[in-house]
Amino acid sequence: MIAEIIAAGSEMLTPYRQDTNSLYLTEQLNDLGVTVAFKTIVGDSLEHLTGAARIALSRADIVLFSGGLGPTEDDLTREAAATALGRELHRDPTLLTDLAKRFAARRMAMPENNLKQTDVIDGATILANANGSAPGQYIDTVVPNQDGNGVRKIVILLPGPPRELKGMFKDVVLPILAPNLPPRFLAKRTLRMGLIPESQVDARTAPIYKQFTDVETTILAGHAEIQLHFLCAKDTLAEAQARVEELSALVEQEMGDAIFSSGGESLEEIVLLHLGMRQLTLSTAESCTGGLLAERLTGIPNSSLTFAGGVVVYNQAMKTAFCGVPPELFATHGSISAEVARALAEGIRQRTSTSFGVGITGLAGPSGGTGLDADKPIGLIYIAVATPTGTQVKEIQIAGDRDRIRLWASQHALEMIRQTLI
């Protein structure tokens, strides 16, 4: 069965906003064995929305609407879906009573507009909204196709606010939808790799995953990492899992240590996990990444057990004051140097009494360095990892803008720590 998701709302047709609900809905539908074949984003126009609903009914088995269920004149999904289905709307007496009670409880007069939220498409099941006032609607019906034969269509109206949509889908839609679809058993697995070109991952893994024609493989590159997603549907869960495991094991064998996680964890989670298992602690001294590495590490719950803290040392005086970098290093090598990276890592490690210390210095741009660093290229980064058994320093050159250089530098630092631990 294929689905279409229609996101209704003019704000999603501006340069500022995107439909994000469809990512959640796609994940949920995929788990039910339903493929999303189309996504449409349409504004608050009855004509446009009705047209989009008609088109979706003609090309998809399941049509999900998100948004347009509020009380304002811009909320038109009920009308559009009813018209496209050739049905009428009726005012539901129970919803009407609920709404009146809600306003009475707050001692407020109910604006006329709000009555819209009690309009229900004839034959629809009302979906309770635990997190807001707009109820959803669910229609499972048979409509005639061009040849006059009947085709089954499921139409689901969901509210736009993500919290309301997710709650309603999980708690109310799934229990109705899942038993009404052909049973499917899916197994999934995600392998994550950092700092390796996508073309290389593809060249090395394609000969393997192409043999698994019953497993859907997706390669995604971005945010300084490569993800390999495997998805397999079978008649039993055991069969599906076995195929995904088999493929996954072969790819893990091929890519070896380049894979940092096979359970969905991020690189910072994995690094904290490796350190934690060995009861090691970590501190950071960042120049060009400006706190990004610390921010990534502390974004993980309970990171405080492993990560003691760090410093953002954005000028030479601070590098000396907080990490004891000898001022003569700046005079001899410049701030952007292997020597300063090493002094940062060793200095922060010593001053925080942690097992590991990381030092990062480099040029994130857009403006270049000064003094001894004047001729160094933007994107030049030095990373040092100080450990109880010595210090490793790495020079790397990263292409791109300030954000990209900072992200990749933090990724390289995490990867260096991980490589030290495995």
Place this chain on the structure above:
Amino acid sequence: MIAEIIAAGSEMLTPYRQDTNSLYLTEQLNDLGVTVAFKTIVGDSLEHLTGAARIALSRADIVLFSGGLGPTEDDLTREAAATALGRELHRDPTLLTDLAKRFAARRMAMPENNLKQTDVIDGATILANANGSAPGQYIDTVVPNQDGNGVRKIVILLPGPPRELKGMFKDVVLPILAPNLPPRFLAKRTLRMGLIPESQVDARTAPIYKQFTDVETTILAGHAEIQLHFLCAKDTLAEAQARVEELSALVEQEMGDAIFSSGGESLEEIVLLHLGMRQLTLSTAESCTGGLLAERLTGIPNSSLTFAGGVVVYNQAMKTAFCGVPPELFATHGSISAEVARALAEGIRQRTSTSFGVGITGLAGPSGGTGLDADKPIGLIYIAVATPTGTQVKEIQIAGDRDRIRLWASQHALEMIRQTLI
């Protein structure tokens, strides 16, 4: 004129990837006075893509495709657009020569597949791609509508990689498209506010902006801020600008200091600007935000002139070692206290010899505090700003998950600095 953007690519129908090109294209089209009325996302299926192209031609004046111009069998946009337009494809000899030369220069044999990239829709203008191998295509034509009358349609095929798409649109499409559209003059303005509920902004500004029926106003809430976007189209630029200025001035008068920027700048940019103008410097001592504040400040180019650096002090020993927080404060008040926030701010200010020092301590969750902090609620944050004339401390309670609490805490800290400066 209204436009539809069709993003072609099965990866955008997974839970992992979104179409982002359309945000850029929408901004560019809006600047030309073109409204985007529909966005469609469709997978790599010739049937689906051709159907989507036909629908778009029936409901939009301008149809832009992004993606599906590569050399693989999944790249089907050329075929789909040609079929929907009722035209043939021909192999372009110049493109063929260029492609052959490109492979020859790299001493590589050209795979048969690549010939697809030289297929051009009859009558199309070829759009050069400065950043990749897939050329774009541009068709400005008249097609019959249902009544048999001619309707003008502009069809534009663009490559999917954002860098290629943006370069091609700006350098090649705009010079053809802009002169072929009715002239429109647009003025835009964005007002940004932090830490104020959207309902309050709407209640106070709606009576003003609703009087300006010729200015399109959009209110967006998210990422701990509210944005008001104004857009006005007139026969002359002066007229459009005058209306936007008039509305903007009235709203600025109403909202006063709540507005942190009227030129599009972020809060961190504005804070650095205010500090820089007064030749003041800044340092940070972060506990629960874990470097996020430093990361936001250092994300701005040339922030090093104003931001000296900061510390991420994730345990008590580090708070004492790096900011001189007296250990008795932890014993008396706990780490999550106004007293510790003040000591962090004053300590980091003194040790870095900066004009301002900021201290943040709090509970970001999901696990709660220990010892004296055990009964304090998740989301409780103390922020202190130390200045040459004294220290201010604020207690706030933030709702939501770890990411939201950290983001809002950093926003409150920036807003406190800004309020001190205005």
